[in-house]
Amino acid sequence: MVHTSPTAVAEIRDVLQSHVTTDSAHTEADAIRRLGDSEYSVVIIDFKPPIDAKRIVSETIAAQPDAFIVLMTPDLDSGRELDVSLSGKVFRFLAGPDQRWQLTGIVAEGLRLQKLERDQKELIKKLSLEYGKLQRREKLLDVVVKERTKELQVAYDRLKAASRQALLGLAEAIEAKDPYTKGHCGRTAVFATALGREARLSESDMEVLEFGAFLHDIGKIGIRDSVLLKPGALDDEEWKHMKVHPVVGYQIAAQLDMLKPMMACIRNHHERWDGSGYPDKLKGEDIPLLARIVCLGDAYDAMATDRPYKKAIPMDECKKILRRQAGPQFDPDLVELFIKAEIMEAFA
DSSP, rough: BOOHHHHHHHHHHHHTTOOOOOOOBBSHHHHHHHHHHHOOOOEEEEEEESOOOOEEEEEEHHHHHTOOOEEEEEESSSTTTHHTTTTEEEEEEEEOGGTTTTHHHHHHHHHHHHHHHHHHHHHHHHHHHHHHHHHHHHTTTTTHHHHHHHHHHHHHHHHHHHHHHHHHHHHHHHHOOOOGGHHHHHHHHHHHHHHHHHHHOHHHHHHHHHHHHHHHTTTGGSSSSSHHSSSSSOHHHHHHHHHHHHHHHHHHTTOGGGGGGGHHHHHHTOOOOSOOOOOOOOOOGGGGGGHHHHHHHHHHHHHHSBBBTOOOOOOOHHHHHHHHTTTTTTTTHHHHHHTTHHHOOOOH
């Protein structure tokens, strides 16, 4: 980690000691020297003067291209330009002293995805070599080519399954942090995909919708437990904190290529048809269609299931609420499609 404060370094080391062995630098020159001398899986950089964080990020990418870079920023705008110039290379998060505990989950998830990416690269490399051999021997060994092609298809299916498992693992990480809503991500995906089929979405959009619904709450990884697990109504400050989770989820998705197609579902599933939602106050059809579908599935599951602070609402009453909120909160056409297709009854 790179930080000018020995106190902050000690605190961060304590937070991460059960996950990784830490090394630290207090100056820019020391950090660059260490990057050239040692290999690191994760590089954590404080985005505050006198350290030139952008330079250290550049040096890290040059010296250690596979390292997972975490940039601790004082606000959402600091370092934002790196999102464009270094898309997928840098993960930014708000890092005040009271938020450093988030590093545990971020680093652990980063290391897990890093390993998956290495495994995928190795598998792709292996597949490329094997496919090249098959092409050279195609004329003489047609039977062998057919058999090995089957093997390649199995390997490809395994690769897709590995990617799917990684995405589902992220959803499980969300629910592990909030056991009160166990199964919520999966049920939201079921309702959203059923509605997507009724809306006649393409196969590619259906795949994005399924995973976008599974991961719509990924940003809750960054919500304090005292807020996320509170068994009752949130006060104004707690609610304000809770409402950052779509942006936190969007920031996570922006760093990972396999999550980028789902960014709209993650960021905009709390927008409202009348424009009073968050975080972007989008209105009507300006809200991406997949996000509108996830919004409806998310809201219905919240109404129809027991929570620590409320009982499940009966199905008929849910229908009345959905129709009442068609226009203010939900896409009216989607509400009618959801109800007329009897999606609620199908999964009751």
